[in-house]
Amino acid sequence: MADVAGVLLVDQAGAILLQLRDGQAPSHPHTWCVPGGHCEPGETPEQTAFRELAEETGLRPERGLRLFCRQELAPGRVGHYFYGTTRARQQDVVLGEGAAMLFLRPEQITDGRPLAPGSAGLIAEFLASSHYAWGAAAAYHLRP
Structure with missing residues (x-):
């Protein structure tokens, strides 16, 4: 089984880009996760x-x-999670996969929407980290 990689992308307002998996997803359909x-x-x-x-x-x-963390997902399978910043706005996102791809503020992420297994912990850990604080500050300074 192959390793996986995901991205915690932070915009200028400190929102994180999340994907709503569609009904055709091979695992955890209709849940939110990082791209x-x-x-x-x-x-x-x-x-x-x-x-x-x-x-x-x-x-x-x-x-x-930048690497945020690695998580063992199954024996011999690792998730590698990276973070970065963007000037992009919601209208710049091209939905290439899934049912939706939205920049969500921290309070929107924790508003009860269904998160894929492992995503809730990963996102909570990221939001509480200095990496998120750095990313939000760096993204803010990208403003024109």
């Missing part, structure tokens, strides 16, 4: 994160990606 997917053979997790973000949203982070 991402499986690593292709020969691809590093960081390359996967960039590729999946571009395929699913049409976006690229302004200042590259």
Whole structure:
């Protein structure tokens, strides 16, 4: 089974981009998660994160990606989660996969919407971290 990579992308208002998986998703349909997917053979997790973000949203982070954490998902399978910043606004997002792709403020993420298993903990940990504080501040300073 291949490793996976995901991206916690922070906009200028401190909102994080999340995807609503559609009914065709092979696992956890109709739940919210970070954009991402499986690593292709020969691809590093960081390359996967960039590729999946571009395929699913049409976006690229302004200042590259930084590793937030690694999580063992199953024996021999690891999730690699990166974070980055963007000047993009909601209207710049191109929905390439899923039912929706929205920038959500922290209070919107925790408003009772269904999160994919593991996503709630990952997002809560990120929001409480200095990485989120850095990303929100860095994204704010990207404003024109």
